[in-house]
Amino acid sequence: MDPFLSLLHSFSSRLSDSELSSLKFLCRATIGKRKLESVQSGGDLFSILLEQQLIASDKVAFLERLLESIKREDLVSQLKQFVEEGEVSAPDDQPDMHEKGLQKAAIEVICENVGRDWKMLMRKLGISEVKMDRIVAANPFNLHEQLFQSLREWQKWKGKDAKVTDLIKALRACNMNLVADRVEQKLLPLNAGTR
Missing domain, CATH: 1.10.533.10 (Death Domain, Fas)
Known part of the structure; x- marks a missing residue:
């Protein structure tokens, strides 16, 4: 239904x-x-x-x-x-559990390390200005929450096509190489467990 x-x-x-x-x-x-x-x-x-x-x-x-x-x-x-709550997306449009775990870890690192330039990152990921403005309006004084909600919006929009590799590419394209390195370091132990 x-x-x-x-x-x-x-x-x-x-x-x-x-x-x-x-x-x-x-x-x-x-x-x-x-x-x-x-x-x-x-x-x-x-x-x-x-x-x-x-x-x-x-x-x-x-x-x-x-x-x-x-x-x-x-x-x-x-x-x-x-x-x-994303009830609009079908269950088969969701990333698998392993990818979800990787995304969660990557998002934690990104939220801890990306500051005022978060909008540049979200533009690289394809999030519209209107969506970002709406998120800023909903969380006017909380930079961390603005970034977190924007990344959630990206996950919902991309569904099963939301990949951590895209986050890392976008970080590198924005010259946020240090953050990209930290994301990769955080994911190494998670990826090793699946081999």
């Missing part, structure tokens, strides 16, 4: 009639009047939004704005938690 559809279903069952009519009103600009008249439940509305590709498991901004507009902060926080 799709976890995003389960989430939408739970939202639907928790909407009052007046909240549903508010949502329908807010969607008038994006959904035709005739279609809106057929909407009898939150599920109906969410189905139309899914069909029109206004929402998806990896595209929740529109839904978030709708829920904020009707003052359902409880549903907004549930939606944010869903996104943060």
Whole structure:
């Protein structure tokens, strides 16, 4: 079962009639009047939004704005938690346990040793400015957390293609050779155990 559809279903069952009519009103600009008249439940509305590709498991901004507009902060926080916990990525898109262990060790070293230049590293890894700005806004005075959350974002985005070798390449491309060396040193004993 799709976890995003389960989430939408739970939202639907928790909407009052007046909240549903508010949502329908807010969607008038994006959904035709005739279609809106057929909407009898939150599920109906969410189905139309899914069909029109206004929402998806990896595209929740529109839904978030709708829920904020009707003052359902409880549903907004549930939606944010869903996104943060990476429920959107399928289990077969995850790196294997060994690679996850290597990533965890590499991320620890990177967070301990990369300072103010962390954005340069994240750009090399392909993380967008918008995502970095969002992470900075969420953790305004915590450099360590900004870097950690950015690396988590990279892991989620890449899924099973997130490789420690890419982290090391990106570090070297940013002339952070000392950090790259420390990552490699930390991984030596972990890799030796698999041979």
